[in-house]
Amino acid sequence: MSQNQSAPILQNDLLLRVARGETVHRAPVWMMRQAGRSLVEYKQVQVQAGGFRALIAQPALAAEVTIQPVEIVGVDAAIIFSDILVIPEAMGLPYQMLPQKGPSFEETIRSSADMARLHPVQSEGNLDHTYEALRITKRLLNGRVPLIGFAGAPWTIFCYMTEGSGSKTFSVAKSILYRNPVFAHDLLQRITDATIIYLRGQIAAGADLVQIFDSWAGALDRKTFEAFSLPYIAQICAAIQEVPKTVFAKGAFFSLDSLAALDCQVLGIDWQIDAEMATAAIKKQALQGNADPCLLYAAPEVIAQETTAMLNAFPAGRHIANLGHGINPDTPRESLFAFVETVKNHRYA
Amino acid sequence: MSQNQSAPILQNDLLLRVARGETVHRAPVWMMRQAGRSLVEYKQVQVQAGGFRALIAQPALAAEVTIQPVEIVGVDAAIIFSDILVIPEAMGLPYQMLPQKGPSFEETIRSSADMARLHPVQSEGNLDHTYEALRITKRLLNGRVPLIGFAGAPWTIFCYMTEGSGSKTFSVAKSILYRNPVFAHDLLQRITDATIIYLRGQIAAGADLVQIFDSWAGALDRKTFEAFSLPYIAQICAAIQEVPKTVFAKGAFFSLDSLAALDCQVLGIDWQIDAEMATAAIKKQALQGNADPCLLYAAPEVIAQETTAMLNAFPAGRHIANLGHGINPDTPRESLFAFVETVKNHRYA
Numbered sequence: 001m002s003q004n005q006s007a008p009i010l011q012n013d014l015l016l017r018v019a020r021g022e023t024v025h026r027a028p029v030w031m032m033r034q035a036g037r038s039l040v041e042y043k044q045v046q047v048q049a050g051g052f053r054a055l056i057a058q059p060a061l062a063a064e065v066t067i068q069p070v071e072i073v074g075v076d077a078a079i080i081f082s083d084i085l086v087i088p089e090a091m092g093l094p095y096q097m098l099p100q101k102g103p104s105f106e107e108t109i110r111s112s113a114d115m116a117r118l119h120p121v122q123s124e125g126n127l128d129h130t131y132e133a134l135r136i137t138k139r140l141l142n143g144r145v146p147l148i149g150f151a152g153a154p155w156t157i158f159c160y161m162t163e164g165s166g167s168k169t170f171s172v173a174k175s176i177l178y179r180n181p182v183f184a185h186d187l188l189q190r191i192t193d194a195t196i197i198y199l200r201g202q203i204a205a206g207a208d209l210v211q212i213f214d215s216w217a218g219a220l221d222r223k224t225f226e227a228f229s230l231p232y233i234a235q236i237c238a239a240i241q242e243v244p245k246t247v248f249a250k251g252a253f254f255s256l257d258s259l260a261a262l263d264c265q266v267l268g269i270d271w272q273i274d275a276e277m278a279t280a281a282i283k284k285q286a287l288q289g290n291a292d293p294c295l296l297y298a299a300p301e302v303i304a305q306e307t308t309a310m311l312n313a314f315p316a317g318r319h320i321a322n323l324g325h326g327i328n329p330d331t332p333r334e335s336l337f338a339f340v341e342t343v344k345n346h347r348y349a
Numbered sequence: 350m351s352q353n354q355s356a357p358i359l360q361n362d363l364l365l366r367v368a369r370g371e372t373v374h375r376a377p378v379w380m381m382r383q384a385g386r387s388l389v390e391y392k393q394v395q396v397q398a399g400g401f402r403a404l405i406a407q408p409a410l411a412a413e414v415t416i417q418p419v420e421i422v423g424v425d426a427a428i429i430f431s432d433i434l435v436i437p438e439a440m441g442l443p444y445q446m447l448p449q450k451g452p453s454f455e456e457t458i459r460s461s462a463d464m465a466r467l468h469p470v471q472s473e474g475n476l477d478h479t480y481e482a483l484r485i486t487k488r489l490l491n492g493r494v495p496l497i498g499f500a501g502a503p504w505t506i507f508c509y510m511t512e513g514s515g516s517k518t519f520s521v522a523k524s525i526l527y528r529n530p531v532f533a534h535d536l537l538q539r540i541t542d543a544t545i546i547y548l549r550g551q552i553a554a555g556a557d558l559v560q561i562f563d564s565w566a567g568a569l570d571r572k573t574f575e576a577f578s579l580p581y582i583a584q585i586c587a588a589i590q591e592v593p594k595t596v597f598a599k600g601a602f603f604s605l606d607s608l609a610a611l612d613c614q615v616l617g618i619d620w621q622i623d624a625e626m627a628t629a630a631i632k633k634q635a636l637q638g639n640a641d642p643c644l645l646y647a648a649p650e651v652i653a654q655e656t657t658a659m660l661n662a663f664p665a666g667r668h669i670a671n672l673g674h675g676i677n678p679d680t681p682r683e684s685l686f687a688f689v690e691t692v693k694n695h696r697y698a
Contacts, residue, residue: 169642169643169677170643171643171646171677171679174641174643174646175643175646175647177643178643178644178646178647178651179646179647179648218621220621221620221621221623221641222621222623223623224641251621253602253603253621254602254621254622254623254626271570272567272569272570272571272600272602272603273603274570274571274572274603277603292523292570292573293518294518294519294520294523294524294526294527295527297520297523297524297527297528298524298527298528299528302527328518328520330520
């Protein structure tokens with residue numbers, strides 16, 4: 001039985017109302033990477049937990065940092081603190097998070113022999129931790145705001161599993177697409193199957209909406225994105241019908257029309273795509289975004305001015321205010337308030 | 350007196366004919382980073398010279414690696430082996446090229462006090478070396494193909510001077526734009542002035558065409574690109590009238606219409622922009638590009654097929670075949686031949 005059925009009625013359901021196309025008096029606001037990036041309160045809990053990976057494995061602490069931006073900054077949604085890479089881990093590829101360098105896998109998947117070592121996802125890795133963190137968060141939120149679950153898009157996970165880390169050119173991942181498309185599709189399908197199980201688990205544990213992050217969509221072009229990424233995102237969208245879905249394909253300016261055809265309720269718009277371009281291509285979904293995270297280095301009055309311009313540029317009632325990419329770790333604290341307050345004070349006529 | 354006046358008549362002037370809008374029987378072809386990246390013959394000369402920086406400082410060897418792709422791969426143009434960072438160096442900021450990590454500056458320019466230490470460019474740094482390399486190359490080419498000179502766009506140079514190295518988010522450079530635009534414009538103007546002097550020197554030394562590389566245009570959005578990058582590129586285009594100009598603003602999909610208004614003869618199209626999008630926005634200039642450098646990991650028959658598709662997608666006679674970004678260092682040698690031969694065998698009707 002879904003946790004949602006016993007959950008208290010949401011006091012602030014702005015996010016879900018916009019996702020469902022219902023009337024709102026202002027745009028809801030949250031910020032990608034609002035949990036687990038820039039708040040000093042987060043950094044304290046992370047040290048207490050013993051690092052980023054250790055924090056994911058401690059559901060009570062993960063729930064605590066998930067709720068911090070709701071209580072401290074006043075955002076209209078919580079997003080569960082976790083990592084897209086728990087999926088490759090659950091499939092059999094452990095990883096480390098290296099300071100300055102980011103994620104690093106000891107082993108990579110580049111051949112059929114490598115792939116044979118992978119196993120289907122049940123609840124290995126940190127998946128159970130994430131479900132438990134969702135349940136605790138849901139209880140502690142007690143209906144204050146919706147709770148967002150998430151997963152990486154299969155292409156993005158494929159990049160990490162083949163490259164073993166982030167990359168500037170993704171030359172390993174992309175050479176597989178060009179040299180061995182059959183292998184690529186096989187691995188992408190396995191990741192997709194695991195991701196659907198994972199998102200269903202998150203929904204059962206209380207997620208009110210799920211977001212699919214295709215962080216490396218921008219390593220592709222239209223043709224390769226629509227061959228190797230979009231079909232797997234579409235499979236996930238088709239499989240998940242219990243809650244609204246947001247798809248954020250960062251850097252996929254070349255496929256806005258194809259993204260607009262997805263069975264999802266919200267499309268994330270990155271900060272390089274202007275509102276005019278997004279609204280011209282996307283008619284059906286709500287639009288989430290898209291302030292430049294670097295805008296948050298500006299003085300509060302500049303943030304207020306640019307955020308207001310953003311609010312005016314997106315269609316009223318179809319807009320979820322957010323950044324167009326994750327918060328930078330060194331973002332000044334007062335900037336978070338300037339951004340969120342500007343949105344909350346901007347009422348639709 | 351310009352070296353061009355005494356140069357032999359070009360035997361292969363396809364590149365310049367397309368730049369000037371004259372009739373051609375096929376697309377000219379060259380590849381960004383064709384010199385100084387993937388050829389084993391280059392790597393040998395680089396070792397002999399004592400490294401990348403040392404090679405730039407030895408004009409006879411720089412000329413040798415410039416000519417290698419003409420003689421070995423059969424491209425229709427040579428581009429001088431040098432580095433966009435000779436400009437900050439000539440302004441007073443020395444740098445190192447670190448293995449795996451790329452360029453690294455000891456000092457950065459982040460305040461007016463820092464900026465006061467910069468000096469105007471005459472021929473300090475390695476600029477004289479580059480001019481001499483152009484003269485030697487021109488002599489050795491002896492009219493076989495045109496010789497391309499180049500410089501970084503002011504915004505890209507600004508990134509290196511403020512960040513001190515490459516960056517994932519360009520948060521230092523961009524925070525300056527958002528917090529101190531007056532300072533940013535001052536530094537950008539100084540870089541622009543130096544770049545115009547440098548390009549004029551390259552033309553006097555024999556460059557038949559110059560290309561401006563805005564490698565980090567994609568760190569901006571439309572508004573910031575058109576405020577902090579495009580006006581300085583436009584100044585350079587206005588100042589240089591002796592030879593055709595190519596502008597390559599990588600990642601600036603959001604400003605194709607504004608790029609199309611520049612006073613230049615060729616626009617570089619990166620590999621993420623499809624030919625349809627480029628030709629819809631750009632009517633005046635020739636289009637240069639835009640195969641994905643990762644396509645060169647594919648089998649030769651796939652390279653031939655995709656390259657033919659590219660040739661058919663761009664307008665005949667207005668297209669300079671190229672990659673849509675620099676060659677990756679680990680590109681297989683046979684792929685260079687597959688790409689170049691496909692273009693050379695594709696005749697316009």
